[in-house]
Amino acid sequence: MPAPITTNTLFYGDNLPILREYVTDASVDLVYLDPPFNSNRTYNVLFRQESGAESEAQIAAFEDTWHWNRAAERTYYELLENAPPHVSQMIDALHGFIGRNQMMAYLVMMAARLVELHRVLKPTGSLYLHCDPTASH
Secondary structure, eight states, X not given: OOOOOOTTOOOOSOXXXXXXXXXXXXXXXXXXXXXXXXXXXXXXXXEEOTTSOEEEEEEEEEEEOOXXXXXXXXXXXXXXXXXXXXXXXXXXXXXXXXXXXXXXXXXXXXXXXXXXHHXXXXXXXXXXXXXXXXXXX
């Protein structure tokens, strides 16, 4: 049983372990999810000079490139074993069709989170998922 959340709690980090550890079943009214898009790009933070002019200094803030690695493999098998049958069957079929690649890694990681979000959503709740055409079609 997840630990109860107090009012106005802010979590920072990957939502999957947070959902599993802290959020109880059917306890959420609204989910807005704006995940990475699998754009195969690295997004940088650009710095400015004191004058406000753009600086050449920048650092990588987020790499939106997914890889089939141990984490993806582990999550894939967790979905096959623990997800609702319609989810595990679809993930297994996709895996058989497209194989182990970047797109499959992305779909596996998204599926695991969507399963947990569905679990915590109230029957009267709503889920809004912001996505682009990269992986949504």
